[in-house]
Amino acid sequence: MMNKITGSLDEAIADIHDGAVIHVGGFGLAGSPIDLLHALADKGTRDLTIVSNNAGVGRVGIARLLYNGQVSKIVCSFPRQQNSTVIDDLHREGKIELELVPQGTLAERIRAAGAGVGGFYTPTSVGTPLAEGKEHRVIDGKEYVLELPIHADFALIKAERGDRWGNLVYHKAQRNFGPPMCMAADTTIVQVRQVVDLGELDPEAIATPSIFVDRVVEVPDPLSERVLVAEEEKQANA
Amino acid sequence: MPEPLTRNQIAWRVGRDVPDGSFVNLGIGMPELVANFLPEDREIVFQSENGILGMGPRPEPGEEDEELVNAGKKLVTLLPGGSFFHHADSFAMIRGGHIDICVLGAFQISETGDLANWTTGNDALPGVGGAMDLVAGSKRVFIMTTHNTKGGDPKIVKECTLPLTGKGCVSTVYSDIAVIDFGPDGPIVREKLDGLEFDELQERTGVPLRLANDWQPLEAPALG
Secondary structure: OOOOEEOOHHHHOOOOOOOOEEEEOOEOOEOOOHHHHHHHHHHOOOOEEEEOOOOOOOOOOHHHHHHOOOEEEEEEOOOOOOOOHHHHHHHHOOOOEEEEOOHHHHHHHHHHHHHOOOOEEEOOOOOOHHHOOOOEEEEOOEEEEEEOOOOEEEEEEEEEEEOOOOOEEOOHHHHOOHHHHHHOEEEEEEEEEEEOOOOOOOOOOOOEOHHHOOEEEEOOOOOOHHHHHHHHHHHHHO | OOOOOOHHHHHHHHHHOOOOOOEEEEOOOHHHHHHHHOOOOOOOEEEEOOOEEEEEOOOOOOOOOOOOEOOOOOEOEEEEEEEEOOHHHHHHHHHOOOOOEEEEOOOEEEOOOOEEOOOOOOOOOOOOOOHHHHHHHOOEEEEEOOOEOOOOOEOEEOOOOOOOOEOOOOOEEEOOOEEEEOOOOOOEEEEEEOOOOHHHHHHOOOOOOEEEEEEEEEOOOOOO
16 A cells, blocks of 8 residues: 555654755745754754755744754755845855755756756856856757756655645645655655545646655644744844 | 936836736836736736736735745735646746746846846845846846936946846836837837936936937826
8 A cells, every 4th residue: 555644744854864955845935844844953964955945034944954054055046035144144154055046947957857857958047147157058049058957865845735645735826846846856755734535636636746755744733934933033022 | 307207106107018918027126016006907917936827916914825925925815817836837937938028126237138136246145036037038028227326327337247137138128217128229218207308318327328219208197
């Protein structure tokens, strides 16, 4: 029998090892797998490479891993946000390696890894500092830059509902990096608000098919970045 | 010197140039204002690059959903007919030439329509987001900006000295004093403030301008 349901957050992330490359889903607060990230923070795994659109805010989610000194490299498109002080400080002090990638190139590099594509040519970033040192090619009179896939050891993703095969349905704009990242990691770990019986998910609505998912852990009442950051600010001002 | 347009008035002016039936991406910051001033008789669909078509305004109190945010991570809503999709599809829309218009801010625009708008070059922490994809793929790139920096320097310059976002990508600049088209013939002034002499506009611009034969006065209603 195929059963990818995992009993606890700690169990779901137990084999994430020092030095792992991890795709982390989410765009700002939407789709951020905070419960999985905080379990990883508690586990203390170090020397991580995090691939994610943002770098977290306050000391929540990715920012907590950064604050704990667990991350050696971050690959992202937009690390700076209101209250992203942890990455600001680490970067200024030279304590973290930052690879800045245009957002669409980031998504497509991840998708390419999942789709078995060895790279692709994109017009994005031609003529900018982010294209320096990369192979250029003119195709039908237009200039492109070669971009390579970003594969990960693990993906940490948040979805709305999942079943024991690993099929996923997302909630609204939570979907963002979920589907491409689920494809692009050796081990994909997903926190869902609700586990449902096989057959309950509408096959027409499944945005990540089971084959791309390895573990599903139910978190009925997930942590909220907005609430946690507000609490931190309240404490800081107290 | 006539009164320059306010931010809201520039947004209103941009809105006049968004045709009925357009798919539009508005950048974070000043471009977001365009949504407030569109002609009411036009149906315009907003794309948000984190995976939304048919994005609506901010939610009413009690209707907020933390999984529904825009590119600026602000809470938004979905309009009837709207849809959600993942990031790779979202940027296929953008890079693949399916977005009619994107509206962005600018630090500098060059004579040939190069754009610099993502880093001042000495940021503590740079961030690029989707700007490079948007300018590479959108059918038209509208720039909303003050004509000059706070220090009075022109934003339209011979060559951008700041790191580029894209080359030759700008279609039209909507500033607080003029509307200027960019193309193979160089910058052409389509509108300028009533009472603003061409020489004065030229003085405040870093590259030679040409005045369109059919130029119009740049006007907007009082919007604050």
